[in-house]
Amino acid sequence: MAQTAAAKNNGTPRTNSVNRESEILEAAVAIFAQKGYSAASLQDVADAVGLMKGSLYHYIDSKESLLFRIFEEAHVQANAIIESIEELNLGPGEKLREFTRRLSIFYVGSRDRANIYFTEWRHLTGTDAETVAARQRDMRVYVRTLISDAQDAGLTRKHLDVRIAAYFLLAAVNGIQPYLTSQDPLRAEAVATEIATLACSAILNNP
Amino acid sequence: MAQTAAAKNNGTPRTNSVNRESEILEAAVAIFAQKGYSAASLQDVADAVGLMKGSLYHYIDSKESLLFRIFEEAHVQANAIIESIEELNLGPGEKLREFTRRLSIFYVGSRDRANIYFTEWRHLTGTDAETVAARQRDMRVYVRTLISDAQDAGLTRKHLDVRIAAYFLLAAVNGIQPYLTSQDPLRAEAVATEIATLACSAILNNP
Numbered sequence: 478m479a480q481t482a483a484a485k486n487n488g489t490p491r492t493n494s495v496n497r498e499s500e501i502l503e504a505a506v507a508i509f510a511q512k513g514y515s516a517a518s519l520q521d522v523a524d525a526v527g528l529m530k531g532s533l534y535h536y537i538d539s540k541e542s543l544l545f546r547i548f549e550e551a552h553v554q555a556n557a558i559i560e561s562i563e564e565l566n567l568g569p570g571e572k573l574r575e576f577t578r579r580l581s582i583f584y585v586g587s588r589d590r591a592n593i594y595f596t597e598w599r600h601l602t603g604t605d606a607e608t609v610a611a612r613q614r615d616m617r618v619y620v621r622t623l624i625s626d627a628q629d630a631g632l633t634r635k636h637l638d639v640r641i642a643a644y645f646l647l648a649a650v651n652g653i654q655p656y657l658t659s660q661d662p663l664r665a666e667a668v669a670t671e672i673a674t675l676a677c678s679a680i681l682n683n684p
Numbered sequence: 685m686a687q688t689a690a691a692k693n694n695g696t697p698r699t700n701s702v703n704r705e706s707e708i709l710e711a712a713v714a715i716f717a718q719k720g721y722s723a724a725s726l727q728d729v730a731d732a733v734g735l736m737k738g739s740l741y742h743y744i745d746s747k748e749s750l751l752f753r754i755f756e757e758a759h760v761q762a763n764a765i766i767e768s769i770e771e772l773n774l775g776p777g778e779k780l781r782e783f784t785r786r787l788s789i790f791y792v793g794s795r796d797r798a799n800i801y802f803t804e805w806r807h808l809t810g811t812d813a814e815t816v817a818a819r820q821r822d823m824r825v826y827v828r829t830l831i832s833d834a835q836d837a838g839l840t841r842k843h844l845d846v847r848i849a850a851y852f853l854l855a856a857v858n859g860i861q862p863y864l865t866s867q868d869p870l871r872a873e874a875v876a877t878e879i880a881t882l883a884c885s886a887i888l889n890n891p
Contacts, residue, residue, distance in 0.1 A: 513806045515722035596803050599720045634885065638878055645882045649856040671845055675852045678841065679886035 498536050500526050502550070505543045510589035514544060514597040544597060545605040551587075551594050552612045558583060559619060569626040574677045576623060581650045581669035581676075595651055617643055624680060634682050642680050649676040705743050707733050709757070712750045717796035721751060721804040751804060752812040758794075758801050759819045765790060766826060776833040781884045783830060788857045788876035788883075802858055824850055831887060841889050849887050856883040 504525035508517045519540050523530040537543050562576045584591040601609055621643040627633050633642075650672060711732035715724045726747050730737040744750050769783045791798040808816055827850040834840050840849075857879060 513722075515720075596806070599803070641875055641878045642882065645856055645879055648858075648879075649852055649883075649886075651855075668848055671848045672852050672855075675849065675886040676856075679856075679882040 494536070497526070501528075501533065501536050502543065502546055506547055506589050506593065509544065509547070509593050509597065514540075514593070514600050519543075541600065541602065541605065544593070544600055545609075547590060547593055548598075548601065548605075548609050548612075551590055552609075554583060554587075555580070555612075555616060569623070569630045570632040570681055573623045573627050573681065574673065576620075577646060577650060577677050578670055578673040581673040582666055584650060585665040585669040591651075617647065620646055627681060632681050634680060637680065646676050646680065649679075701743070704733070708735075708740065708743050709750065709753055713754055713796050713800065716751065716754070716800050716804065721747075721800070721807050726750075748807065748809065748812065751800070751807060752816075754797060754800055755805075755808065755812075755816050755819075758797055759816075761790060761794075762787070762819075762823060776830070776837045777839045777888055780830045780834050780888065781880065783827075784853060784857060784884050785877055785880040788880040789873055791857060792872040792876040798858075824854065827853055834888060839888050841887060844887065853883050853887065856886075 501522060505517075505522050508521045508525060511517075512521070517540075519533055519537075520530050522543070523533045526533075537546075558576065558579045562572060562579065565572070565575065567575060598606075598609060621639055624633065624637070624639050624642050624646070628637060628639060708729060712724075712729050715728045715732060718724075719728065724747075726740055726744075727737050729750070730740045733740075744753075765783065765786045769779060769786065772779070772782065774782060805813075805816060828846055831840065831844070831846050831849050831853070835844060835846060
């Protein structure tokens, strides 16, 4: 609500529209997470942001397009984590650890979005589904490269299957989401760090 | 279909009914896994088993009751794994490893059911939802006990948080499901074993 007021003061229709869009997206995240995507309606989203359902179509094309945007925002944030890691100039072991820690903290700190991401993918169709599948492949390839680099540097467990290890690491980090109920951000960060440590200590030979 | 013929030959209505029920449940697993629970209808299930939709109600109460039975079957199988482990008289480290390996193989070998289990829980309501939550708590408590026993025997990593480690282990094993596409049972078992090894080597100090 404060955001909408700020947008009004700003006065330009463009800023107004961008703020309104992000307000709609936030509302959709909360509603999809609470009701589940199937049970949620665009009417629910319209009610949450104080728009008529018809007016919602000025900002979005369909319920699926809202879901797809939530997925795309997650990909943007995941890519930002990858970029931040690449800037750090870490050795391969530390790079894997730090990437895993940041990804884990990201999921723990974006509970609703992560739950939507990991349970509602089925409702994406056509090119939306293909785009998401491609982004997920990219992520697996990135993690495989991190592990493979650590392996080349002699830092991994003996006889490690890099492909399975990449699946394992993502599963361990992704899968923790539904189990976390703590709303305390410091506690959540500690849990995320511990999970990342556990996942990496399964893969690296020198924890 | 062969099953239905066998049931007919058997001749007793009770066997007939039990076979028909398990046939309906199998069909529901396949249809829920393929279409998603929300999009699937009882008509789809009726069509798959060659019944009129009305006749389906001789065997089941509702679509949710079918979903709940799929969850309950998974709990029965998980409990069978726990019982089989308890009979083995293993030391705490080996017990954790063997439990994790069997749970992992179970999920990998029950791909459709596991996918339903991990994505469709939201559609269970009231006492069904409470029952499933209670069974999941029981499972976490069991895993915590296994890890805690290993810790008491001095077999775990230093400074291990048993509660987080239990979440981690279940996440690593549960979360692998959607990533597995191999239909080759030997390959699937090898992957499951490797995942269990990875998960346990994060927790135990002597892999």
